[in-house]
Amino acid sequence: MSATREHIISLADNLIRQKGFNAFSYSDVAAVLNIRNAAIHYHFPVKSLLGQAVIYEELLRMEGYRYRNAGLCGDLQLRHLVETFYQNSQRGAVCLMGALTPEFATFDEDMQSMLQKLCVAIREWAADCLEEARASGQMQFAGEALDRAALLVSTLLSSLLLSRIEGQDLFRRMVDQMLEDLGAGWRTEDLQGIKN
Amino acid sequence: MSATREHIISLADNLIRQKGFNAFSYSDVAAVLNIRNAAIHYHFPVKSLLGQAVIYEELLRMEGYRYRNAGLCGDLQLRHLVETFYQNSQRGAVCLMGALTPEFATFDEDMQSMLQKLCVAIREWAADCLEEARASGQMQFAGEALDRAALLVSTLLSSLLLSRIEGQDLFRRMVDQMLEDLGAGWRTEDLQGIKN
DNA sequence: TTGCTTACTTATCAATAAGTAAGTACTTTT
DNA sequence: AAAAGTACTTACTTATTGATAAGTAAGCAA
Numbered sequence: 001m002s003a004t005r006e007h008i009i010s011l012a013d014n015l016i017r018q019k020g021f022n023a024f025s026y027s028d029v030a031a032v033l034n035i036r037n038a039a040i041h042y043h044f045p046v047k048s049l050l051g052q053a054v055i056y057e058e059l060l061r062m063e064g065y066r067y068r069n070a071g072l073c074g075d076l077q078l079r080h081l082v083e084t085f086y087q088n089s090q091r092g093a094v095c096l097m098g099a100l101t102p103e104f105a106t107f108d109e110d111m112q113s114m115l116q117k118l119c120v121a122i123r124e125w126a127a128d129c130l131e132e133a134r135a136s137g138q139m140q141f142a143g144e145a146l147d148r149a150a151l152l153v154s155t156l157l158s159s160l161l162l163s164r165i166e167g168q169d170l171f172r173r174m175v176d177q178m179l180e181d182l183g184a185g186w187r188t189e190d191l192q193g194i195k196n
Numbered sequence: 197m198s199a200t201r202e203h204i205i206s207l208a209d210n211l212i213r214q215k216g217f218n219a220f221s222y223s224d225v226a227a228v229l230n231i232r233n234a235a236i237h238y239h240f241p242v243k244s245l246l247g248q249a250v251i252y253e254e255l256l257r258m259e260g261y262r263y264r265n266a267g268l269c270g271d272l273q274l275r276h277l278v279e280t281f282y283q284n285s286q287r288g289a290v291c292l293m294g295a296l297t298p299e300f301a302t303f304d305e306d307m308q309s310m311l312q313k314l315c316v317a318i319r320e321w322a323a324d325c326l327e328e329a330r331a332s333g334q335m336q337f338a339g340e341a342l343d344r345a346a347l348l349v350s351t352l353l354s355s356l357l358l359s360r361i362e363g364q365d366l367f368r369r370m371v372d373q374m375l376e377d378l379g380a381g382w383r384t385e386d387l388q389g390i391k392n
Numbered sequence: 393t394t395g396c397t398t399a400c401t402t403a404t405c406a407a408t409a410a411g412t413a414a415g416t417a418c419t420t421t422t
Numbered sequence: 423a424a425a426a427g428t429a430c431t432t433a434c435t436t437a438t439t440g441a442t443a444a445g446t447a448a449g450c451a452a
Contacts, residue, residue: 019218019302020298023218036430041412045411098357103215103216142376143373150370151370151374153358154350154354155347157350180338181377198398221438234441237440237441
């Protein structure tokens with residue numbers, strides 16, 4: 001709807017990934033957009049609503065991708081997922097799950113359940129992709145796809161958190177190791193150039 | 197040294213794991229210990245020093261464990277590591293790395309490098325254990341032990357973060373999946389009762 | 393006994409947080 | 423043309439933050 005509203009959400013998204021939810025303020029956003037503090041309160045009366053909007057936008061982006069690429073095989077969809085995280089890694093950014101889950105206890109109920117939805121949605125998407133990739137023989141792994149998906153998400157999440165601290169090459173080392181465990185026929189170096 | 201100082205560190209540790217570093221305040225600590233705000237400033241003039249002390253204590257605990265159990269085989273040491281994380285999981289707590297790394301950008305240099313030291317130390321300890329366990333035939337995995345250690349730490353870290361949100365059984369599902377990948381001869385259900 | 397340190401308290405600070413009330417300018421609807 | 427809604431600004435309030443200054447009581451040391 002409103003362009004300002006979208007700008008606020010996008011900026012809040014960046015700030016959350018950089019500093020966390022509790023460490024960024026309305027003033028941080030207002031300063032960059034050159035509007036007053038209260039203008040943000042007009043669009044998001046309380047901070048929790050802004051947080052929910054940021055998470056919801058991420059959910060929409062993800063569902064939008066799934067809808068547009070429903071025809072692609074699981075293996076290819078997973079490449080896009082890893083590619084997205086890789087781009088984050090290069091920007092020194094973490095994912096929303098990695099940024100928000102540690103502060104979970106400080107959120108109100110509505111924001112908690114929105115975050116819950118995001119975590120479940122990503123995991124289920126990955127699980128569907130893994131299941132399909134295993135059925136088609138493009139990947140090989142033991143155990144339930146949903147548990148394996150948790151491990152995949154886990155690796156992506158923490159490789160972003162840790163590579164920001166221990167060095168940016170850690171992301172690829174970790175993800176490549178994981179891809180080997182999945183019996184994937186590709187590695188991070190095969191990814192450059194894939195578009196969303 | 198001072199008992200109060202130790203109490204402050206211990207309480208700050210809990211608060212950081214529950215809410216994150218930026219979301220807890222000197223007042224939170226003071227209220228529980230029934231002392232005044234300024235008493236904490238006496239022991240830790242600035243908040244960063246308290247944060248560093250919390251991380252340093254964790255480092256000391258870890259090094260203390262390694263020193264005391266240097267004789268144990270890698271496989272057994274890793275069981276203890278997983279057991280420690282499992283106990284955290286049951287308490288609904290996350291580990292210091294999981295709690296602090298997302299807020300990395302908001303810390304001053306000293307606290308950043310202290311956190312860095314902790315991350316590296318845990319990873320190197322796990323790598324040494326894995327290397328030894330592979331050499332002795334108790335575990336089987338491909339690739340460099342240091343990269344594999346990153347994956348192990350990653351799984352433990354994010355299983356705590358995610359199980360707090362998606363359900364406590366997720367921890368065991370993820371860790372058991374990972375242990376299978378390592379060719380370990382044990383699972384989380386074999387752990388109850390191991391002491392530090 | 394004097395001096396110094398330890399471990400605080402009381403009282404207060406400036407800065408910053410989220411949030412609100414009231415007003416203004418522009419646009420759309422009736 | 424009047425009314426109503428949209429998108430703000432100005433100008434606050436209230437609460438909390440980390441931090442500091444000044445004082446104090448207890449204990450130890452020469």
